[in-house]
Amino acid sequence: MKHYVIWFLLGSGCFLVAQPLTRIPLLSAIQQTTEYHLVLAVRPLLVGIMIAFSAGLFEEGFRFLFKLLILKPPASRFSQPILFGLGHGLAEAVLVLAPAMKVVSIDQLAVGILERILAVWLHVALTVIVWNGFQKGKRVFYLISALVVHGLVNTLIPVFSSHPQAIVLIEGSLFLIDLLLIVVVVYSKRLYVTREGLS
Secondary structure, eight states: OHHHHHHHHHHHHHHHHHIIIIIHHHHHHHTTSHHHHHHHHHOHHHHHHHHHHHHHHHHHHHHHHHHHHTSOSSSOOTHHHHHHHHHHHHHHHHHHHHHHTTTSOHHHHHHHHHHHHHHHHHHHHHHHHHHHHHHHTOHHHHHHHHHHHHHHHHHHHHHHTTSTTHHHHHHHHHHHHHHHHHHHHHHHGGGTGGGTTOO
């Protein structure tokens, strides 16, 4: 049981390091520059896509580093990436929803909660993908795979944001992606099942 709590807390810590302590301050500094605003004026969609992929770069990068440097050995229980991903996703949910609860309507909050549920599952699946690389000895390949999936999901926002049905398109696409990732996670369990006896 102690292991489960540690894995969950490390997942939460990973999000805090990747986003509030690293990416968000760096992004804020970049957004204060003249160069950023010049590029934004000319290529707003490109800037949006780059920002979207930066989230994947930082979050998957730190996920990888936490597994590499803290959560040893490489082989692990299947429950480890699940709990780590839950910790990561729920920490993000708290950061996103807590301020919103004070200013949005009940209907808007319901949409936000649904989006966060889908996002938490995404983080669980992405953690499993990163961990798969350690189980199969193909760490870089699976890290890049997780980064690409994360970046593409985040790209839904700048791509669809100007559409009248943006929320439906974004959340609907995320739901379909999450369904596909359920298959990935279920299939991945076979990489861990013979190692369940490990601590």
